[in-house]
Amino acid sequence: MESQQRTEIASLGEFGLIDHLTRNNETLNAGTLLSVGDDAAVIDHFGKQTVITTDLLLEGIHFDLAYTPLKHLGYKAVAVNLSDLCAMMATPTQITISIGISNRFSVEALDELYEGIYAACHRYEVDLVGGDTSTSLKGLVISVTAIGEVLTDQFITRSGAKEHDLICVSGDLGGAFLGLQLLEREKRIFEENPGVQPELSQHVYPIGRLLKPEPRTDIVAFLQEQKIVPSSMIDISDGLSSELLHICKKSGVGCVVYDDKIPIHPESKAAADELNLSAITCALSGGEDYELLFTIGQADYEKVITNPAITVIGYITPAEQRALLQTKAGPTHPLTAQGWNAFQ
């Protein structure tokens, strides 16, 4: 995972390391008044409201460096936070990033991590404006805070879904979870037979979904252009069921979702078949797809279906009808949040 040269972090010291990692850091946003290098960063949103979210990524819990390239990890750490801003219909503008690293990491390894961080910053035009760099006794710790902006009171919460609203989802689901299962399987095979090279070439799509998620800024832009104002929105980090239940609980509504409407990529379906898993179950309960789940009024139906990246998967019902999955075969099932409960 590391390049040939190995520079010890201790040879730079904390301030030298920060200077090294931020030496090419340029700011892209006019609102970034003061960036890395002082006690704090200063941001002007010029009268817009500030949106802020934070995520903690811990080695061994959220990622396994055995199959996660550091560059992808850096990219993903930024992407998943920007996804939360998208779920508010906010435009990402800045991030701060703190890392805790043990001395098993070299400066070159950190450079790879930051290459991914900066790649995501450039791709989504956000500025890295601060952070904290520390040693850790064990394991890599990454904490990202993302800042964005919305026009006054134009943010979308989880709590506005109303009866008869249509439930929409972007992209396709289940891929990231299946990518994880494939990588875990290859890791087990490799551990048992170190000579066997992993064979993943026919599973590029689901593995890419896990390793390099993209925040759906394109969907936010589409909704804004089309003047579609969702009644509620959330991003799918824990699986469709769990996120739908959040919207139902916060909005005080129920829902019906059709299993045959849930978008699943052909390569995800193929991976599910190979692993003897139900692709629908993976879409409902697998996490980390980072797609957007939102509800719209029926009047916006014609507009929303012009975007092939958006699928209508069901509708909102009164609270007493609970959250239901309508199967093509006939029976309905209550939706339950399997999610990825990190504490069990």
Next chain:
Amino acid sequence: MESQQRTEIASLGEFGLIDHLTRNNETLNAGTLLSVGDDAAVIDHFGKQTVITTDLLLEGIHFDLAYTPLKHLGYKAVAVNLSDLCAMMATPTQITISIGISNRFSVEALDELYEGIYAACHRYEVDLVGGDTSTSLKGLVISVTAIGEVLTDQFITRSGAKEHDLICVSGDLGGAFLGLQLLEREKRIFEENPGVQPELSQHVYPIGRLLKPEPRTDIVAFLQEQKIVPSSMIDISDGLSSELLHICKKSGVGCVVYDDKIPIHPESKAAADELNLSAITCALSGGEDYELLFTIGQADYEKVITNPAITVIGYITPAEQRALLQTKAGPTHPLTAQGWNAFQ
């Protein structure tokens, strides 16, 4: 450290735990439009500029739970971030907090941690608006991001110190470092003789400085009331020398500091004597005092000395004169940043 009852975190689950920890969370700031419970928080600074800072605290690196009560740790995690905002002359308004915890912590232990977090929030009138809660394989991880506001372009950086400016410091220095040495000594004694009770009653002050630092919002308020605009400001987290060198480097200046002007508390002096340490060295190179270090024009001298919590310790010189410590005994020494280099 924990109370009698032990509730396993797994019994609540991630969302149950977040609900539990934020059940009494009230917002105090009109600008806090949306708090915990959605994809992100929304803040309105009503035309003011946003100031943002973040810090990562790792068990075994930044704190030792053998002698750090969880309530104090929670308080300190907030306080040190607010101190960074003070160093920009910003008013703290919100924080986000992410924690990674292993299953050796109970819900009751987390309640203690959050009691300290909320105590700091109330004391400084900031709102807890978001965060992330995760399991960790080993060790407690705390990541705090603090948000504040300043009137347009009224923030103070490290880079504005000018020749002839006076160097000021709030409070007194070296106490936190000496408190740490005392606790480390008692820990060693206890490990060797578990029957011996620690005897720390005559060292309450330096230990308090380590365990419960306070951000100097009072100094910021005083400077604003007196219309004193510092030319540069930084908070003292790594020791006076290190912070002075930051100001000198960023401002392109040198400085002279008088060793007999550096404020040291009598109890810190007594602790230094008992430990056979130089109190001046502890003030120069010990960290974690979280006092403010700032420079002012000479015209503000009469105003600044009306505050007994502020001491003038030296003055700014041209860059070629470097950063010097003028000893009462006669010789001068170059200031060097021993600091607390976390990577060595």
